[in-house]
Amino acid sequence: MTPAAPQGPEAAACPETLTGKATCYTGRDANGAFYAIAVPTHWNGSLVVHAHGGPDLGDASDPARSVEDLGRWSVMVDQGYAWAGSSYRRGGYGTRMAAADTESVRRVFTEAFGRPGHTYVHGQSWGGNVAAKVVEVYGGDAGPYDGALLTNGVLGGGSRGYDYRVDLRVVYQYYCRNHPRPTEPQYPLWQGLRPDSTLTSTGLRARLQECTGFASAPGDRTALQQRNLDDILAVTRIPERTLESHLRFATFTFRDIVSGRLGGRNPFSNEGVQYTGSHDDAALNAGVERFAADPAAVRDLSYDSDLTGKVDIPVLTLHAMDDPTAFVEHEAAYRAALEGAGRDRHLVQTFTDEHEHSALSDSEYAASIAALDAWVRGGRRPTAASVAARCPAYDRGYGTGCFYDTGFAPAPYASRVAARPGGLAWPAMTAAQEREWSRVAGVGIAP
Structure with missing residues (x-):
């Protein structure tokens, strides 16, 4: 263009x-x-x-x-x-x-x-x-x-500054099972949202409310909603007042990063992360979705x-x-x-x-x-x-x-932020890779 x-x-x-x-x-x-x-x-x-x-x-x-x-x-x-x-x-x-x-x-x-x-x-x-x-x-x-x-x-x-949102994305889905729902097309959670999804911010807010009652007074939440909310906040250490905005980022901005900027490659990892603070950490760590990053995607985001x-x-x-x-x-x-x-x-x-x-x-x-x-x-x-x-x-x-x-x-x-054991090692970009990255990203001003 x-x-x-x-x-x-x-x-x-x-x-x-x-x-x-x-x-x-x-x-x-x-x-x-x-x-x-x-x-x-x-x-x-x-x-x-x-x-x-x-x-x-x-x-x-x-x-x-x-x-x-x-x-x-x-x-x-x-x-x-x-x-x-x-x-x-x-x-x-x-x-x-x-x-x-x-x-x-x-x-x-x-x-x-x-x-x-x-x-x-x-x-x-x-x-x-x-x-x-x-x-x-x-x-x-x-x-x-x-x-x-x-x-x-x-x-x-970017390569580690959003790890707490990676954790939110998988912990939320473990408890809520509605993003995506079992009846919807499934996709790896590191995508944030599948590329062709029509979910809106309003729709995401409704799902968050359905699972946690976050917008309701505590007395109006069900016992399950309150436990879900307590577990998500305790494990991720995200403040309740910004839970929705962090989940939006972990949904729509992650989709932009992965599908729009990295050609569908995954820059995020939660392998080896031990999640703590829930009412049942063993079940959470056994059931939460796990994934490893593509080193080239991490390199490019870094x-x-x-x-x-x-x-x-x-x-x-x-x-x-x-x-x-x-x-x-x-x-x-x-x-x-x-x-x-x-x-x-x-x-x-x-x-x-x-x-x-x-x-x-x-x-x-x-x-x-x-x-x-x-x-x-x-x-x-x-x-x-x-x-x-x-x-x-x-x-x-x-x-x-x-x-x-x-x-x-x-x-x-x-x-x-929960540590990623071992970390990733990836080669530095060559000059040719930098030029190609700049071409794809559309960066037009040289230093």
């Missing part, structure tokens, strides 16, 4: 939160990705390039997504930074694709408005994975990026989304300790990657006593980008305490709170 001709940037209405504070633009890049740009009335000369989360599913770029994200993170523009964000050229998984589209919108901005004094990349949720990949692919010493802010990031990478730790610019992270979607232990995985590469001097991690995934306090976002900017400009690496100390001054304006816990350190990633 040939991308549409590039468009813009052309003047557009700003989100309501930026009325009178900025001039906004929208357009479409050469890869077909829609984007949004904002330039503050009182621009400080620097740019924040935003990588959005998700991934959203669908075949086409969504023109509304980048505009909505501009509204969500208008605090950056309010603080004087220009902002640019891509909707990505299509929905569905593809970390390097999204990173390329993020780099593309930076180039669009530079061509239209000139090279900023400093350029920072920001990503939240899966966008944190995307932004971290931007750092590794495009952010070398002589690259265009000066620093990165990763907030509530999915930093464990190449796309795993993080090597090869970081040459300052990276500041902000993560809610009770993030119910991207567990805070993702931060431990990211630190381990940088330590393994000998680059942890480029990393400062901060944590807050917050309980949501999709949005944190505006006061903390403002303090974080200010701390990153000061680090880049002055060369002095901050501490978690010094970042937290900036927050009250911004909170006087935003009033959204400062919730830092400067003494917190996350436990290792393996403490939260």
Whole structure:
């Protein structure tokens, strides 16, 4: 499919939160990705390039997504930074694709408005994975990026960062037997959902309710529903309030990864995993579906989304300790990657006593980008305490709170997610394989 001709940037209405504070633009890049740009009335000369989360599913770029994200993170523009964000050229998984589209919108901005004094990349949720990949692919010493802010990031990478959803998919089916039902075509659960299924999110929610009564008050659940719910939550350690969203990901996004991006190959494994916490662990471990990953599929997913730790610019992270979607232990995985590469001097991690995934306090976002900017400009690496100390001054304006816990350190990633004994070993991609992967994935911007 040939991308549409590039468009813009052309003047557009700003989100309501930026009325009178900025001039906004929208357009479409050469890869077909829609984007949004904002330039503050009182621009400080620097740019924040935003990588959005998700991934959203669908075949086409969504023109509304980048505009909505501009509204969500208008605090950056309010603080004087220009902002640019891509909707990505299509929905569905593809970390390097999204990173390329993020780099593309930076180039669009530079061509239209000139090279900023400093350029920072920001990503939240899966966008944190995307932004971290931007750092590794495009952010070398002589690259265009000066620093990165990763907030509530999915930093464990695709090859292991979704293992708890793999566990949810098989544990759910063990107890519920309705996804698929015995009367429906059967398929291996690592597919998430068979490619030709017409199941919708609404239909999946109905099946989850049927099995667990999760949307009902406890007193309105049957005894079996309550036991099913208790066992699923205890074994997977997924919070009840995000059980449905995790199951959606383990259904529809897994289908996209396996059927849409990996040619039907399986990148997931639960061989040797010992599930614990249920009312009958022996029966669960004997009856749960087991499968082994295809090493080539793991290699390709790892190449796309795993993080090597090869970081040459300052990276500041902000993560809610009770993030119910991207567990805070993702931060431990990211630190381990940088330590393994000998680059942890480029990393400062901060944590807050917050309980949501999709949005944190505006006061903390403002303090974080200010701390990153000061680090880049002055060369002095901050501490978690010094970042937290900036927050009250911004909170006087935003009033959204400062919730830092400067003494917190996350436990290792393996403490939260059932270990895969032995792991997998696979050869690194050859140059020819990388070119073929890039061709199939449609990644059009070279580092």
